[in-house]
Amino acid sequence: MSDDLRVTELSAGRENGRARYVLYWMQVYKRAAHNHALDFAVRAANERGLPVVVYEGLKYYYPWANDRLHTFILEGVAEKREEFARRGIRYVFYLQRHARDPRHTVARLARAAALVVTDDFPSFIVPEHNRHITEQVSVPVYAVDSNGVVPLRAFEKEEYAARTIRPKIRRLLPEHLKPSRGVAVKRRAPHLEVDCPETLVTGANVAALVAECDIDHAVKPSPIYRGGTSAGRARLRRFVKNILPRYDETRNEPSVDGTSRLSPYLHFGFLSALEVALAVERADAPRGAKDAYLEELIVRRELAYNFARFNPDHDSLDSLPAWAKKTMREHAADARPALLTPEQIEGAETYDELWDATQRELVRTGEIHNYVRMLWGKRVIEWRPTYEDSFRLLEHLNNKYALDGRNPNSYAGILWCFGKHDRAWGPERDVFGKLRFMSSQAMARKFDARRYVEWTKSLPAPLAN
Numbered sequence: 001m002s003d004d005l006r007v008t009e010l011s012a013g014r015e016n017g018r019a020r021y022v023l024y025w026m027q028v029y030k031r032a033a034h035n036h037a038l039d040f041a042v043r044a045a046n047e048r049g050l051p052v053v054v055y056e057g058l059k060y061y062y063p064w065a066n067d068r069l070h071t072f073i074l075e076g077v078a079e080k081r082e083e084f085a086r087r088g089i090r091y092v093f094y095l096q097r098h099a100r101d102p103r104h105t106v107a108r109l110a111r112a113a114a115l116v117v118t119d120d121f122p123s124f125i126v127p128e129h130n131r132h133i134t135e136q137v138s139v140p141v142y143a144v145d146s147n148g149v150v151p152l153r154a155f156e157k158e159e160y161a162a163r164t165i166r167p168k169i170r171r172l173l174p175e176h177l178k179p180s181r182g183v184a185v186k187r188r189a190p191h192l193e194v195d196c197p198e199t200l201v202t203g204a205n206v207a208a209l210v211a212e213c214d215i216d217h218a219v220k221p222s223p224i225y226r227g228g229t230s231a232g233r234a235r236l237r238r239f240v241k242n243i244l245p246r247y248d249e250t251r252n253e254p255s256v257d258g259t260s261r262l263s264p265y266l267h268f269g270f271l272s273a274l275e276v277a278l279a280v281e282r283a284d285a286p287r288g289a290k291d292a293y294l295e296e297l298i299v300r301r302e303l304a305y306n307f308a309r310f311n312p313d314h315d316s317l318d319s320l321p322a323w324a325k326k327t328m329r330e331h332a333a334d335a336r337p338a339l340l341t342p343e344q345i346e347g348a349e350t351y352d353e354l355w356d357a358t359q360r361e362l363v364r365t366g367e368i369h370n371y372v373r374m375l376w377g378k379r380v381i382e383w384r385p386t387y388e389d390s391f392r393l394l395e396h397l398n399n400k401y402a403l404d405g406r407n408p409n410s411y412a413g414i415l416w417c418f419g420k421h422d423r424a425w426g427p428e429r430d431v432f433g434k435l436r437f438m439s440s441q442a443m444a445r446k447f448d449a450r451r452y453v454e455w456t457k458s459l460p461a462p463l464a465n
């Protein structure tokens with residue numbers, strides 16, 4: 001059963017002979033389609049003549065839990081309930097609001113399960129969850145990788161850079177860039193009784209539920225992005241029809257709507273990279289534009305996931321290549337002439353107008369345009385006393401405000417600013433050493449920076465508490 005490259009047996013366990021269902025614990029692939037973990041659970045249930053229970057929980061105490069992230073996740077719940085009911089699958093959603101609410105719900109549900117299937121996401125809290133669950137349940141537990149177009153296990157080690165993973169991905173794509181049909185359940189049981197608390201989420205009660213949670217209420221929901229697979233698909237359709245044909249030109253112009261803006265939907269698994277890649281392949285757009293997009297969606301994204309999978313230090317400066325560590329050691333004592341406090345940086349109150357605009361976009365919308373996100377990361381290196389300080393502040397801001405944060409891309413992107421997946425550059429400079437340097441002045445000459453800055457000022461500011 002586990003010779004599929006996407007499937008890992010986390011613990012062998014003993015199957016429960018009196019099981020009532022197969023349990024799929026949905027952690028990050030928050031979707032009913034193009035989901036290899038769900039398909040695996042349905043096949044396992046069909047083989048045993050059992051129904052499927054899908055469990056999705058949202059707790060109040062994950063790092064950076066706030067109104068923005070909770071709202072985005074909850075907006076995707078009601079449509080999943082309908083979709084799973086239509087497919088004959090029992091879907092249980094439970095919002096754990098505060099310390100007084102019941103815990104250990106997965107273990108409780110697992111008692112009546114033949115086996116447990118869950119998501120194999122290589123970053124944030126999921127690896128720890130997956131270690132923990134095997135200690136709590138006695139039935140077999142499988143983790144299934146539905147992260148990218150190519151399975152993570154198709155690569156044997158950490159890849160050095162895009163240029164090393166690209167040819168391998170190209171070779172593997174014909175085998176993997178194919179529609180996955182989904183598997184129909186044989187034993188329908190959409191209303192099966194289960195031993196687990198449940199929360200009814202409707203279109204109308206999301207804000208009220210979020211208000212009850214013991215989380216950071218200062219980070220407001222995004223005024224632009226709405227959570228859920230249908231919102232993601234609407235954006236995908238719009239992107240493919242109106243933006244993709246000129247993506248290779250418009251992607252570098254933050255003052256227009258010229259990229260896909262799909263990363264929040266990919267991060268929360270509302271859309272699968274496979275579905276997006278296939279929509280792009282089928283689109284009526286020039287080959288050059290499609291290739292430019294697929295380079296980002298597949299090569300860059302899967303390089304980041306490969307990094308997270310194989311490098312246990314992927315959330316720290318320890319994961320940098322030797323040349324980057326050496327140049328940072330050599331420049332650690334360089335004077336930082338324009339130090340800023342974390343509050344000035346977080347509040348977009350620096351002396352750099354373009355940088356402030358990127359931070360304003362992040363705080364107000366939950367995203368930074370792809371083209372200026374590099375500048376956003378690079379500049380903070382100069383503003384804090386140590387590289388470690390800069391890195392931790394970037395991690396904090398990105399994971400707190402960005403809808404697509406807490407992802408392998410977050411770490412690969414931030415660490416790229418410190419040399420990961422990059423090469424040494426000259427001339428050697430103060431503070432940056434051989435790290436690639438970026439200035440706001442040079443960046444501002446490459447696009448309509450004035451228009452971008454004004455646009456970020458026109459965005460609705462978060463409401464005061």
Ligand SMILES: Cc1cc2nc3c(=O)[nH]c(=O)nc-3n(C[C@H](O)[C@H](O)[C@H](O)COP(=O)(O)OP(=O)(O)OC[C@H]3O[C@@H](n4cnc5c(N)ncnc54)[C@H](O)[C@@H]3O)c2cc1C
Nearest residue numbers: 259260261262263296297300301370377404405409410413
């Ligand atoms: C400092 C810094 C922090 C970043 N933090 C994140 C993050 O938290 N989450 C995140 O998803 N991406 C992050 N990135 C990568 C990239 O900036 C975003 O994926 C991109 O801005 C998302 O916008 P989009 O969907 O419009 O991208 P598009 O240009 O439409 O690209 C399509 C998709 O390709 C993927 N992609 C694009 N660029 C990259 C890249 N450089 N590396 C990996 N995948 C990429 C994303 O999934 C994206 O949705 C970061 C980059 C930097 C430099």
